[in-house]
Amino acid sequence: MTVKTTNPIFEKLGMKYPIVEGGMTWAGTGVLAAAVSEAGGLGIIGTGYWHGEDVRREIKRAKALTDKPFGVNVMLLSRHIREVFDVIIEEKVAVVATGAGDPSPFLDELHAAGIIVMPVVPSVSLAKMMEKKGVDAVVAEGMESGGHIGMLTTMALVPQVVDAVDIPVIAAGGIGDGRGVAAAFMLGAAGAQMGTRFLTAAESEVHPNFKAKILKAKDIDTIVTGNLLGNRARVLKNKMAKSFVKNEVNELQKEKPDAEAIEKLESGTLKRAVQEGDKDGGAFMAGQISGLIHDEKPVAEILEDIWAQATDLMGVENTTK
Amino acid sequence: MTDAEIFDKTKEILVDQFDLEDDEVSLTTDLTNDIDADSLDLFEVLNRVEDDFDIKLAVAEDIKTVQDLVDKIKEQLAA
Structure with missing residues (x-):
């Protein structure tokens, strides 16, 4: 066919x-x-x-x-x-x-x-x-x-x-x-x-730092944030992404988890990645094929x-x- | 279609979709909290409701309980 x-x-x-x-x-x-x-x-x-x-x-x-x-x-x-x-x-x-x-x-x-x-x-x-x-x-x-x-x-x-x-x-x-x-x-x-x-x-x-991060990425270098409290998003691993995931886990252990407080952590982070190349604080949204x-x-x-x-x-x- | 018939048909869809027993679905059943439906499950339910009742629903309907769903179906059947 x-x-x-x-x-x-x-x-x-x-x-x-x-x-x-x-x-x-x-x-x-x-x-x-x-x-x-x-x-x-x-x-x-x-x-x-x-x-x-x-x-x-x-x-x-x-x-x-x-x-x-x-x-x-x-x-x-x-x-x-x-x-x-x-x-x-x-x-x-x-x-x-x-x-x-x-x-x-x-x-x-x-x-x-x-x-x-x-x-x-x-x-x-x-x-x-x-x-x-x-x-x-x-x-x-x-x-x-x-x-x-x-x-x-x-x-x-x-x-x-x-x-x-x-x-x-x-x-x-x-x-x-x-x-x-x-x-x-x-x-x-x-x-x-x-x-x-x-x-x-x-x-x-996108900021040169963003491009450099993708070019350097390996297969395992993306992480999904929002897995626990909704709005799942795949980003390249950095300090922001890792602390976001940790904060999610901590929030969930509370008696009344506050999903909005967690989502606020994400606010403005994509723009910071794209326009400022903020290596630690930006959300570098990219797919699993970055390593390719x-x-x-x-x-x-x-x-x-x-x-x-x-x-x-x-x-x-x-x-x- | 009577309210009872709408509920029965809705229940049938939910029982089948979520592998529930008949007595696990009432009008007060909360789709998210009681039967752990996630957003994709809800689309599946809405899709089946559309087909089975021959109505159109918006994807972003504010549906939390079985009663909400039944009300929405009644509204669309009357439209």
């Missing part, structure tokens, strides 16, 4: 490679998203808890660098989502990826504006619910990913989601080279998403090399050459 390496959505977007940039708050800037889209993937601007005008600024930075379609990742827990969606619709962004919730209340207006909607899902049931509500694709993300994560691994989650829904499934989590991308297609996915791999791209604007990344190179080269390896492994023609 021939492996199908594209899907109607990617074809509509005119993508050269079936590869999407994962939504990364602070790290997924307009500049990086533009570089990914310009090189033939689908760049995604990460927006976290931003206000609408912050999102507009990054969209404008991306538009200044590329005419190709790109997306915006919206964190649905944010208090500012109404204004963020208004900006996205005004700016005619091509794709909305969503995390942490249900985008369906906004689906009609996004579709009316011609925007493709693809939520990130951590389980089969959520994927099925999203399909029923009419989203265009789902990103099935395994817990190998950096940042906020679910419980299942990519290897287990993706084929089960693929079997459960009829819309395109994009595999995410633990994909950092052509082997991972080929594996995603073998699992039945219609595309692959990568986040961490792009953090060390030449166009990535050994070089900093332009996005175009990353995509070209990965797709060459993936197509070779899958035995399909590399039509991008």
Whole structure:
């Protein structure tokens, strides 16, 4: 059987490679998203808890660098989502990826504006619910990913989601080279998403300390915070991450554990990692494949090399050459 | 559909999903504290409720107890 390496959505977007940039708050800037889209993937601007005008600024930075379609990742827990969606619709962004919730209340207006909607899902049931509500694709993300994560691994989650829904499934989590991308297609996915791999791209604007930490990382160098009190997030090990986990354990031993007090410890730490490179106090959100990344190179080269390896492994023609 | 029928059908879903005995599910059962449902379990329940009752629910529904779930189903059936 021939492996199908594209899907109607990617074809509509005119993508050269079936590869999407994962939504990364602070790290997924307009500049990086533009570089990914310009090189033939689908760049995604990460927006976290931003206000609408912050999102507009990054969209404008991306538009200044590329005419190709790109997306915006919206964190649905944010208090500012109404204004963020208004900006996205005004700016005619091509794709909305969503995390942490249900985008369906906004689906009609996004579709009316011609925007493709693809939520990130951590389980089969959520994927099925999203399909029923009419989203265009789902990103099935395994817990190998950096940042906020679910419980299942990519290897287990993706084929089960693929079997459960009829819309395109994009595999995410633990994909950092052509082997991972080929594996995603073998699992039945219609595309692959990568986040961490792009953090060390030449166009990535994360602090040099962040890039250095990924390049130095080994397989065992990530840790999951929030395991005990919710909001699980994978970060590179450092003082902040280790003390966070210790504090969680201590808090749980109290008669009335205060989850909010623990979550406060995390406040602002991602920005400190991305923009200030705060080695001890930052939350360096990155995936388990950090140990697989050994070089900093332009996005175009990353995509070209990965797709060459993936197509070779899958035995399909590399039509991008 | 009567309230009792909605509850019975909801109970059936919960009993099956969490491997419970019938008498372990009442209207006051707290999904998180009494039957240790995590957020992924809740999605599974909502998904099955949607299919079995042929209704649509929002993913972020504020559902803590079986009563909350039954109320939400009643609301959607009436919509």
